[in-house]
Amino acid sequence: MRRTLAAAIATALGVAALPASAVMLNPRGTGQVLIYPYYTVNHQQTLVSVINTTALGKALKVRFREGYDGRDVANFNVYLGPYDSWVGAVFDTSGDGTGAAAIATNDNSCTVPAFPLAPVPGTLRALTFSNANYSQGDYGTPTGTDSGPTNLARTREGFFEIIEMGEVVGPGVGSPNTLKAITPVNGVPPGCAQVQGAWAANGYWNTNANTELAPPAGGLYGAAGIVDVAQGTLYAFDATAIDGFSDVAQHTGPGDAKPNLSTAVTDSTHAIAAAYVPIGNAVIKSQYPSATRGADAVSAVLMTDKLFNEYLTDPAVAASSEWVITMPTHHFYADPAIVGTSPTSYLPPFEEVFGGGLQGGKPYDPGAACFTVDHQAYDREGQFPRNTGCSIEPCPITGGEYLCYETQVITFNQDEVEPGIASRILASRLASNFALNFERGSFHLWWPSLHEAMRPSNEGNVFVGLPAVGFLAVNYINANVTPGVLSNYGAVYPHRSSAKCTNSTSPQSTCQ
DSSP states (O other): OHHHHHHHHHHHTTSOOOOSOOBEEOTTSOBSEEEEEEEEOSSSEEEEEEEEOSSSEEEEEEEEEETTTOOEEEEEEEEEOTTOEEEEEEEEOOSSSOSOEEEEEOOOSEEESOOOBOSSSSSOEEEEOOOTTSSSSSTTSTTSOOSSOOSGGGGGEEEEEEEEEEEEOOOOTTOOOHHHHHSOBTTBOTTHHHHHHHTSTTOHHHHOTTTTEEOOOOOEEEEEEEEETTTTEEEEEEOEEEEOOBSSOOOOOTTOSOSOTTOOBSBTTTTEEEEEEEETTEEEEEEEEHHHHHHHHHHHHHEESEEEEEEEOOGGGTOEEEEEEEOTTTHHHHOHHHHOSSTTOOOTTOOOOTEEEEETTEEEETTOOOEEEEEEEEOTTSOOOOOSSOOEESOOTTSSEEEOOSEEEEEESOTTOOTTOOOTTTOOSSEEEEOOSOSEEEEEEEOOOTTOBOOOOTTOEEEESEEOEEEEEEEEEESOSSTTOOEEEEEEEEOEEEOEEEEOSSSOEEOO
């Protein structure tokens, strides 16, 4: 009734009605889309959970992306009954730290495909990550090399996303009753084989993917934790929750590239993906054509012009600090298989095609898609003397400071961090070090290039900066608990950020 009344008023006033929904960050932590900013198996495991808070079933796409360019390394479906949960653990399949990651579970919720038994004790079942999407073909082809590593070790760290494809609703006359099949009875769903068969040749979902599926309605939340058994630490963090992602079911089989963060559609009748972005005490509405710029709606709600967090590197307590910064939509603007192989084919707000594009038939900047950064460190009294010269290590030959990956770890005062050398806390191979004048304080990171701004929305709104999520992981060691006892302490703090928007209409003005 309220939506009908709003449309009637808008029509009477001669203006278009607001979209029924819009992509937005949910500050209460539940949504249709969950973005987990980091996973790693570098000397650690990553625990995963997703929970359905609603009385209906959920069809979920679970997708892990490696950290260089966001290529898909694992992609499967999970079906949750009402109030159901699914958990897993991402682990190392090798003994020498060079093999693939894999995800194991002892959860009974239905997955497609069914996970085979894992080569570990107990009842675990596991799915091994794959390098198939970046090692099979030429630069610029969908599964071809993007100029980054082609080995399985590339699957060992990155980020992941869980997207609600639709709600599993009650059956009609003569329907297969999928909701009953996925709803646990005494802890076990009775029909996982039915659900897996539905995607087989001549299966009912292979024939009609929306059988017993309604549009997604949200209500999911999730968390992850990075466990270092040897050190006795757990770095736990919540997933970023996005609501209003789609007003239609987007149900696909396992391994399908869609839905993804570029398939947002909030008004399917008019092919619009709208975003609501809070800036100051206002909420900015921006609309984009969903067929070509759905990723922009998601990027808009993730846009930051500055990131803020703390750091602690005090040697008296053997303290270390590392930031995770993930740009979860970066590949839609920079992957050569999506945007093209020309050096100038990248899309705003980013500055480079992954690999740099082809020059003389070869990628110009192999294994990277860099973007400009700047920073300021403050001690705890607000003092801020700048280092002379370049603070980031290794310092770019061309001058300036850059980060170059979709999932990036930055460390502080870890002088030993160089390409290929693992960082102290997360053991990341995608780390850059900042050498700072202070052992502790706050750190501000921003994107100074004028190119780091999105394309205008339909209304002319331009969000400045880059779409980023992430957190600070801090560790320190107490060697004086009692004689012979060594205590490790770890904590995680989400990044804080600011956002900025200008309107591209003439004269340029603040977004309204």
